[in-house]
Amino acid sequence: xxxxxxxxxxxxxxxxxxxxxxxxxxxxxxxxxxxxxxxxxxxxxxxxxxxxxxxxxxxxxxxxxxxxxxxxxxxxxxxxxxxxxxxxxxxxxxxxxxxxxxxxxxxxxxxxxxxxxxxxxxxxxxxxxxxxxxxxxxxxxxxxxxxxxxxxxxxxxxxxxxxxxxxxxxxxxxxxxxxxxxxxxxxxxxxxxxxxxxxxxxxxxxxxxxxxxxxxxxxxxxxxxxxxxxxxxxxxxxxxxxxxxxxxxxxxxxxxxxxxxxxxxxxxxxxxxxxxxxxxxxxxxxxxxxxxxxxxxxxxxxxxxxxxxxxxxxxxxxxxxxxxxxxxxxxxxxxxxxxxxxxxxxxxxxxxxxxxxxxxxxxxxxxxxxxxxxxxxxxxxxxxxxxxxxxxxxxxxxxxxxxxxxxxxxxxxxxxxxxxxxxxxxxxxxxxxxxxxxxxxxxxxxxxxxxxxxxxxxx
Amino acid sequence: xxxxxxxxxxxxxxxxxxxxxxxxxxxxxxxxxxxxxxxxxxxxxxxxxxxxxxxxxxxxxxxxxxxxxxxxxxxxxxxxxxxxxxxxxxxxxxxxxxxxxxxxxxxxxxxxxxxxxxxxxxxxxxxxxxxxxxxxxxxxxxxxxxxxxxxxxxxxxxxxxxxxxxxxxxxxxxxxxxxxxxxxxxxxxxxxxxxxxxxxxxxxxxxxxxxxxxxxxxxxxxxxxxxxxxxxxxxxxxxxxxxxxxxxxxxxxxxxxxxxxxxxxxxxxxxxxxxxxxxxxxxxxxxxxxxxxxxxxxxxxxxxxxxxxxxxxxxxxxxxxxxxxxxxxxxxxxxxxxxxxxxxxxxxxxxxxxxxxxxxxxxxxxxxxxxxxxxxxxxxxxxxxxxxxxxxxxxxxxxxxxxxxxxxxxxxxxxxxxxxxxxxxxxxxxxxxxxxxxxxxxxxxxxxxxxxxxxxxxx
Numbered sequence: 003x004x005x006x007x008x009x010x011x012x013x014x015x016x017x018x019x020x021x022x023x024x025x026x027x028x029x030x031x032x033x034x035x036x037x038x039x040x041x042x043x044x045x046x047x048x049x050x051x052x053x054x055x056x057x058x059x060x061x062x063x064x065x066x067x068x069x070x071x072x073x074x075x076x077x078x079x080x081x082x083x084x085x086x087x088x089x090x091x092x093x094x095x096x097x098x099x100x101x102x103x104x105x106x107x108x109x110x111x112x113x114x115x116x117x118x119x120x121x122x123x124x125x126x127x128x129x130x131x132x133x134x135x136x137x138x139x140x141x142x143x144x145x146x147x148x149x150x151x152x153x154x155x156x157x158x159x160x161x162x163x164x165x166x167x168x169x170x171x172x173x174x175x176x177x178x179x180x181x182x183x184x185x186x187x188x189x190x191x192x193x194x195x196x197x198x199x200x201x202x203x204x205x206x207x208x209x210x211x212x213x214x215x216x217x218x219x220x221x222x223x224x225x226x227x228x229x230x231x232x233x234x235x236x237x238x239x240x241x242x243x244x245x246x247x248x249x250x251x252x253x254x255x256x257x258x259x260x261x262x263x264x265x266x267x268x269x270x271x272x273x274x275x276x277x278x279x280x281x282x283x284x285x286x287x288x289x290x291x292x293x294x295x296x297x298x299x300x301x302x303x304x305x306x307x308x309x310x311x312x313x314x315x316x317x318x319x320x321x322x323x324x325x326x327x328x329x330x331x332x333x334x335x336x337x338x339x340x341x342x343x344x345x346x347x348x349x350x351x352x353x354x355x356x357x358x359x360x361x362x363x364x365x366x367x368x369x370x371x372x373x374x375x376x377x378x379x380x381x382x383x384x385x386x387x388x389x390x391x392x393x394x395x396x397x398x399x400x401x402x403x404x405x406x407x408x409x410x411x412x413x414x415x416x417x418x419x420x421x422x423x424x425x426x427x428x429x430x431x432x433x434x435x436x437x438x439x440x441x442x443x444x445x446x447x448x449x450x451x452x453x454x455x456x457x458x459x460x461x
Numbered sequence: 462x463x464x465x466x467x468x469x470x471x472x473x474x475x476x477x478x479x480x481x482x483x484x485x486x487x488x489x490x491x492x493x494x495x496x497x498x499x500x501x502x503x504x505x506x507x508x509x510x511x512x513x514x515x516x517x518x519x520x521x522x523x524x525x526x527x528x529x530x531x532x533x534x535x536x537x538x539x540x541x542x543x544x545x546x547x548x549x550x551x552x553x554x555x556x557x558x559x560x561x562x563x564x565x566x567x568x569x570x571x572x573x574x575x576x577x578x579x580x581x582x583x584x585x586x587x588x589x590x591x592x593x594x595x596x597x598x599x600x601x602x603x604x605x606x607x608x609x610x611x612x613x614x615x616x617x618x619x620x621x622x623x624x625x626x627x628x629x630x631x632x633x634x635x636x637x638x639x640x641x642x643x644x645x646x647x648x649x650x651x652x653x654x655x656x657x658x659x660x661x662x663x664x665x666x667x668x669x670x671x672x673x674x675x676x677x678x679x680x681x682x683x684x685x686x687x688x689x690x691x692x693x694x695x696x697x698x699x700x701x702x703x704x705x706x707x708x709x710x711x712x713x714x715x716x717x718x719x720x721x722x723x724x725x726x727x728x729x730x731x732x733x734x735x736x737x738x739x740x741x742x743x744x745x746x747x748x749x750x751x752x753x754x755x756x757x758x759x760x761x762x763x764x765x766x767x768x769x770x771x772x773x774x775x776x777x778x779x780x781x782x783x784x785x786x787x788x789x790x791x792x793x794x795x796x797x798x799x800x801x802x803x804x805x806x807x808x809x810x811x812x813x814x815x816x817x818x819x820x821x822x823x824x825x826x827x828x829x830x831x832x833x834x835x836x837x838x839x840x841x842x843x844x845x846x847x848x849x850x851x852x853x854x855x856x857x858x859x860x861x862x863x864x865x866x867x868x869x870x871x872x873x874x875x876x877x878x879x880x881x882x883x884x885x886x887x888x889x890x891x892x893x894x895x896x897x898x899x900x901x902x903x904x905x906x907x908x909x910x911x912x913x914x915x916x917x918x919x920x
Contacts, residue, residue: 198676202774211738216787217657217859220761221753222733222742227762227784228697234687235694274681279670283681284814294680302679303686304777305768310785315661315823317787318763325686326769328675328776355743364774400676 003452005139010131010444017444018114018437020050021127024089025107025116031067031090031157040153043089044068047126047151054134056149062169064161067153071172074133075146081458082146083377083451084175084414086404087126087182088155091118092429099431112437119435121428125181125421126151128440132447144455148175155182159404166411176458177377178408179450181443183420186267186394188436191385191446193378194418196296196397197405199331199368201340202304204361205230205348206324213309214319224355226323227308233358234325236351237301241287244301244329246343247350252334254370256289256297263395264292296397301329326363330399337365366403369416376457377417384449385419388442419446462911464598469590469903476903477573477896479509480586483548484566484575490526490549490616499612502548503527506585506610513593515608521628523620526612530631533592534605540917541605542836542910543634543873545863546585546641547614550577551888558890571896578894580887584640584880585610587899591906603914607634614641618863625870635917636836637867638909640902642879645726645853647895650844650905652837653877655755655856656864658790658827660799661763663820664689664807665783672768673778683814685782686767692817693784695810696760700746703760703788705802706809711793713829715748715756722854723751755856760788785822789858796824825862828875835916836876843908844878847901878905 010017029043030036044061051059051072059072067090075082094104094117102108107116114124129149136143150173152162166173183194209226210219237245244250256264269292271283285294294300308323310316329340341362348358371378373395385393398418405416421443427433469476488502489495503520510518510531518531526549534541553563553576561567563576573583588608595602609632611621625632642653668685669678696704703709715723728751730742744753753759767782769775788799800821807817830837832854844852864875880902886892 200676200776202776209739214737215859216761216763217659217789217857219737219754220787220789220858221757221759222744222750223737223739224743225761227765228693228760231690231693231762231765234690238687278673278678278682280668280682280814281816282814284683284812285681291681295678298680300680301687302675302684302778303690303768304675304775304779305770306686306690306782307766307770309762309764311764311766315785315787316763317659317661319761320763323765326774328679328774330676330679353743355739355741357740398676399679400674 003449006135006448007445009135009139010441010448013135014441017127017131018109018440021114021124022107024123024127025118026105028105029090029118029153030093031154032093040067040090044070044153047089048072050130051149054130055137056133062165064165066161069153069165070151071149073146073148074137074143077143077146077455080145080455081176082148082174083454084173084178084412085129085147085149086178086180086408087129087151088122088153089126089151090153090156091123092121092156094431096431101432109437113434114437115432115434117433119433120422120426121433122155122182124435124440125443128181128421128443129447131444135444136448136451144452147451148173162404163407163411166407170411173412175412175414177414177454178412178416180405180416180418181420182402183398183418184422184424185420186396188423189389189391190394191389191391192394192396193381193385194396194398194420195371195373195378196333197369197402198299198399199335199337200364200366200401201329201331201337202364203327203341203344204324204363205327206322206359206361207356208322209356210319210321213321216317216319219319223319224353225319226356227320229353229356230306230308230323230325232353233348233351234303237347242285244299246340246347248343249299249340252336253299254333256293260297261293264290267292267394267396295399297332299329299331299335301327304328330401331368333368333370335368337367341365366401367406369402369405369409371415375415376461377415377454380454380457381417381419381450383453384446387449388446419450462908465594465907466904468594468598469900469907472594473900476586476590477568477899480573480583481566483582483586484577485564487564488549488577488612489552490613491552499526499549503529503612506548507531509589510608513589514596515592521624523624525620528612528624529610530608532605532607533602536602536605536914539604539914540635541607541633542913543632543637543871544588544606544608545637545639545867546588546610547581547612548585548610549612549615550582551580551615553890555890560891568896572893573896574891574893576892578892579881579885580892581614581641583894583899584902587640587880587902588906590903594903595907595910603911606910607632621863622866622870625866629870632871634871634873636873636913637871637875639864639875639877640879641861642857642877643881643883644879645855647882648848648850649853650848650850651853651855652840652844653855653857653879654830654832654837655792656828656861657755657758657858658794658796659823659825659860660788660790660796661823662786662800662803663783663822664786665781665818665820666815667781668815669778669780672780675776675778678778682778683812684778685815686779688812688815689765689767689782689784691812692807692810693762696806701744703758705799705806707802708758708799711795712758713792715752719756720752723749726751726853726855754858756791758788758790758794760786763787789860790827792827792829794827796826800824825860826865828861828864828868830874834874835920836874836913839913839916840876840878840909842912843905846908847905878909
């Protein structure tokens, strides 16, 4: 392994130059104008897989952008790792906020700036360069490896679940490695073991069949905005607990052990507040901020509208109002059950004189991976060696619905070993990746395969 | 008086033709492109006043559109009536919804269609034709009369209060007659004795300094939309009572006598609901619908906005939210005190983690006129004679702030003798006036001057 790590060190500059070629491709999956470029990114990954010595390289078509598959399966008796990532990127707009053009990768200090640098091309390349380094220095890999790199992650991976279902045999593995999350902070690597799910709804409230004069009608006619506000206000009690019937029934509470682990993290409410310029944090009573952000479900109104929004004092009693409401879920909540709970809540609390329609816009399951599994322990060891510091076990408040899809379809645990940082502007202008972490990520990938193979055999 | 009424009957067609000339002038006060036309309407009124025999006719300038003044002051020992109206009209848009062009008056059946037909040119002309008829048939008027017809009512009469203050002596009178309200229904004439006031605010709620990812931040950061909804929901209790501290302190409650009078009105909740397509009426517990609409204060959100309003499921924890809130006030509430009450309410109930700004957009006083005054009793008698049916004492839920200005500046009671109907589309396409009521309105005006003069002498 020392030879492999030396190879990574001595080829560091080349690894950055090769990544730049990948970053120059504007593979914007959301914009069909860029479809040829998005395909070119798939072809680039496939060519790179061939070049470094992977086998069975294929571009597999889907109903949308294709998935690149490759493998190396000569580690007899060793476990199989499926590495997942994505070659598509977010749209770069607003362009005027970029210091350098989004598809002209620029190195400044210890960072490389480009759309897709951290999300997710840089992290995909960590694994490809790790595989190259292992194959170049040892003539093989310590475990069997399959890679699938998709092109629709930034548009919600609509074709990935059917792809997994259709290729269960091809993708059979012992664990799934995903590098598309963040570390806790600079010099604080971590494994993400929990993600929140999502239940997203739109509510439409209708009162009178047209906008009315608030003087002529106000007082005897239900106002749909007032009604909507009343309903939303009732969705949480004064302790910040969501009031949908049965909402907490299946919630896995934070254990004393996990609470102790979370308290070990160097969280500062002052830093958190000053980062987004708020006076204080608020949330569910009885839980710390990190627990509220990572391990507890929540309900936020993402948008609201109704009536007159222009200048001045238009005295209208509006006909309609609407809101978009997202609930972040935790294990073992089911977004389908939450939809039923919302309907039951509305049935119970519907203000008089209005009608209410509930539209389900989106749903995704939460994820909670055991932290004592062999692949997680192997990943923690790999990070500790690569970074020279004890890594953290962390969660994320966001959602990656495909994690549950992998576990469901392939029956293999997912390891989220991410190398992003909160200030790296994923999805925003001036996206960047830290180059030290790029190199340490490549080493982490190689070390993981070695550790996992060794520990798997020892179990 | 019989001769006068016969004159009105025999000149009915001419009175309609002359009104058409007035209606053809697009005196849209809100649109400065039409300023020459708006002035032409003032000149038209002045010329008409001269023609019918009024004296001292003047076009008095203001900071905006001018006021037309005229008088006839030879009824020695008799009271003086100030007749107020307006020659400006609402913008006619949307034009495509008009069956006939808005400034080409068209008679169909018993109605004349044109912008301004009922609001307020037709009602101004009722008084001018009444004065013409009295002067032509009797050589004089039964009372002294002053008229002021302004050109800015449809833009909120910004220059009327200073005009009244500057011309107190010129406008000195015993009562103010305004015909710019509605009857209760067809064949149900009435005098409006109560108007609601208005306190209109905009609330701005600010949380984090930018829109955040609802997954990464949801649970520990106050959401300004949720906070706004919570605040709005708390503004009314479950009985529909406004919760601002001291809000009801000065409210003049409905007396048993007034309640009995209101119950005499042929109100149908079923008709009301089917008119605007709502399942049921709602409102303050313990009050009838008419009381809720006319005699009780209320709070309505006129507009709300915040976060993402586009298609689909954007998972944003927004930075800002805002709402426009109108409160209709009744005697003796003071809109300035209500602003203080709102600030006190927000101070007490402000959700944690957000800041709130209150902007006062508009305020106007309520009005409640004694129903047993000489001019009101004279107007009721005039209506009964002209319509051949017992008129009603009614209120309106809307606001006419200048009523309080007249009472304050001139110290004279205001009589609201209106001839509009709820279905005549004031401010909407296809505005119209009932021609039978036009003629009965002219008679009502003449009869009022006679009755008022007689009853004034008898007191």
